[in-house]
Each structure stands twice: as structure tokens, then as C-alpha cells.
Amino acid sequence: MSTPHTPAPALDFDPDALRERYRAERDRRIRPDGNRQYRRTTGEFGHFDEDPYAESGFSREPLHDHVDVVVVGGGFGGLLTGARLRQAGLENVRIIEKGADFGGTWYWNRYPGIHCDIESYVYMPLLEELGYVPKWKYAPGEEIRQHA
Numbered sequence: 429m430s431t432p433h434t435p436a437p438a439l440d441f442d443p444d445a446l447r448e449r450y451r452a453e454r455d456r457r458i459r460p461d462g463n464r465q466y467r468r469t470t471g472e473f474g475h476f477d478e479d480p481y482a483e484s485g486f487s488r489e490p491l492h493d494h495v496d497v498v499v500v501g502g503g504f505g506g507l508l509t510g511a512r513l514r515q516a517g518l519e520n521v522r523i524i525e526k527g528a529d530f531g532g533t534w535y536w537n538r539y540p541g542i543h544c545d546i547e548s549y550v551y552m553p554l555l556e557e558l559g560y561v562p563k564w565k566y567a568p569g570e571e572i573r574q575h576a
């Protein structure tokens with residue numbers, strides 16, 4: 429850290445050039461057809477929108493109570509949001525997930541051999557809070573799903 433008396437060390441890269449490089453790479457990937465580039469999960473692709481892990485015919489009773497915060501989606505984003513809201517003192521939080529359980533990406537994707545490609549210690553959320561030590565450097569999807 430620098431103070432008024434100690435000048436910051438010189439960088440060995442140009443931050444503006446680096447930012448420009450990232451921007452150029454991003455722009456290269458933005459397609460003019462936007463969301464139209466994606467196929468809808470209807471017709472022959474309709475089965476991709478079904479939950480193969482839910483009990484057939486599964487449904488839930490509607491809830492009519494009031495909560496302070498509704499989080500849509502029970503993947504890592506929703507789970508972390510819920511955890512941080514609890515830490516901030518909000519108890520009345522509901523996560524709404526269209527799948528039959530939590531995990532998001534790791535709920536839906538269970539093909540053989542799936543592992544994370546970021547080290548588990550960095551990728552898996554709330555390890556310290558839950559006292560969990562990943563078993564693998566790059567955890568299998570099932571370990572990640574169970575953790576969620």
C-alpha cells in the first residue's frame with residue numbers, strides 16, 4: 429500500500445492497454461443477433477426444459493405467506509445471496525427454484541466425468557462457513573451438487 433511519502437511501485441504492464449484488450453475480446457464475442465442466436469427449448473428440444481431428476485408428476489402446494497426477500501434461482505448465486513442476507517440479519521428469505529433441488533448448474537448437469545475446472549477451494553462457496561474441505565482439487569459435479 430502506498431502513502432503520500434512512498435510512491436506506488438511502477439507497474440510492469442499498461443492497465444489502459446490491458447483494459448482495451450479485454451474490451452476488444454468482449455466485442456469480438458458479442459453477436460448482432462443477440463438472444464436470437466439461441467434455440468428455444470420447444471419442439472424437438474422441449475425435453476431440455478424438463479426436470480429429469482424430479483419425481484414424475486411432482487408438484488408443490490402454493491405458499492401464501494410473506495417474506496422479506498425472494499431470491500429466484502437456487503444455484504450458487506442464489507445460495508450465496510441467501511447466505512449473505514442471513515449474515516446481514518435478514519431471516520425471512522425464500523429461494524424459488526424451478527428444479528426439484530438446489531445446485532443450479534450442478535443440479536442440471538450430471539454427465540459422466542463432470543468436474544469443476546476452477547480449483548474446488550476457490551470455486552465452491554461457503555467452505556469456511558460450513559467447515560467443508562473438498563475431497564478433490566477439481567471436485568466432481570456430484571460432490572459440488574451435494575455441497576449445494
Ligand SMILES: Cc1cc2nc3c(=O)[nH]c(=O)nc-3n(C[C@H](O)[C@H](O)[C@H](O)COP(=O)(O)OP(=O)(O)OC[C@H]3O[C@@H](n4cnc5c(N)ncnc54)[C@H](O)[C@@H]3O)c2cc1C
Nearest residue numbers: 501502503504505506524525526527532533537544545546
Ligand atoms: C457444465 C458446466 C460446468 C461449469 N463448470 C464451471 C467451473 O468449473 N468453474 C466455473 O467457474 N464455472 C463453471 N460453470 C459456470 C457455472 O454456471 C457457474 O460457476 C455457477 O454455477 C452459476 O451459478 P448461478 O447461480 O449464477 O446460475 P445457475 O447455476 O445456472 O443457477 C440458476 C438457477 O436458477 C433457476 N432458475 C432460472 N430461472 C428461474 C425461474 N424463473 N424460476 C425459478 N428458478 C429459476 C435455474 O433452474 C437454476 O437452477 C459451469 C457451467 C456449466 C453449464
